[in-house]
């Protein structure tokens with residue numbers, strides 16, 4: 001039995017199947033975990049969700065910003081843009097099943113004692129235990145009766161600094177932003193949402209979250225994340241592994257074989 005963690009699929013079903021075939025993935029034997037952004041911008045939203053749903057207990061995922069955006073579009077809270085490419089999925093006869101399935105997915109997962117999986121990463125002031133507890137707070141909202149009210153209040157960039165005394169919509173918004181949208185940190189603890197570039201191309205006042213000292217993260221622990229295509233999987237630290245290698249932008253789709261600690265990729269050009 002192997003556990004594989006796959007980077008941002010973004011509705012690229014063909015690439016996903018090629019990648020899983022290349023490692024001999026078996027839904028009967030193995031487990032697949034995704035870092036979120038299952039859909040969004042790619043051409044095969046319906047095929048991707050149908051397939052991942054069909055894997056049953058062999059599949060799990062954390063939610064990414066595009067997955068939460070899908071829930072908001074389905075709820076009529078946000079309008080889909082043409083480049084979201086969600087029409088085939090939203091008009092599926094099974095859409096309600098898929099939406100209710102996604103609502104039960106967390107923002108953070110612990111695949112073993114030493115690893116944390118989230119879409120964007122781990123806020124430098126949080127331990128893994130805190131991230132999992134805050135993810136549970138969001139799951140309580142997403143699975144509750146008022147899940148659409150929660151989504152209405154989810155959008156926005158403030159507050160951009162964590163304070164454990166935050167309550168209600170502000171608290172939930174910070175948790176969602178830290179776990180699904182974070183890239184750079186300013187001044188040690190401020191979330192920045194303007195820059196999507198690679199670290200070497202960013203202004204000197206911006207630090208990638210994984211280069212900020214986290215006194216609560218032990219040397220043996222590692223954060224596995226996606227979301228940041230410009231990194232191309234390069235973090236220069238053993239405490240963070242980025243799996244978004246920009247397949248949707250013509251680059252690669254990557255998965256990590258967790259037990260062997262080996263990455264495998266397929267190139268966009270070889271799958272067209």
Ligand SMILES: [Mn+2]
Pocket residue numbers: 037064065066119180226227228
């Ligand atoms: Mn993302």
